[in-house]
Amino acid sequence: MSLEKEIKSLVNAIQSTDEFKELKNARVDIENYRGLKEEVDLFQKKQIELYNLNMQGKETAQLVLEVNKSFQKLSQIPEVNRLLKAGKAFNDMVYKLFQAIHSLIDSELEK
Secondary structure (H helix, E strand, O other): OOHHHHHHHHHHHHHOOHHHHHHHHHHHHHHOOHHHHHHHHHHHHHHHHHHHHHHHOOOOHHHHHHHHHHHHHHOOOHHHHHHHHHHHHHHHHHHHHHHHHHHHHHHHHOO
16 A cells, blocks of 8 residues: 555544544634634734744744733633634644654664
């Protein structure tokens, strides 16, 4: 079986997890509220900008305040809170997957 087919199989397995399904449903809920979706998108854009600035060693104090303020506001909304929890659960699952892949590759390299 080719690597591309194996990757597709892995993606299908990920899509069948409860974590993926919950994240997908939480995103659909957010999309039902147009203004809310835009706020969440803006928040995520600021998070990425903050991460990039931190990686470059630039001053981020003002942006940190904006992100924290947005987070405090958005996390009070049940649909957003659900999305945040679903996103964390999904990311945790993917992290464990990468750890397992890394461990298996390491064990094969040590043979």
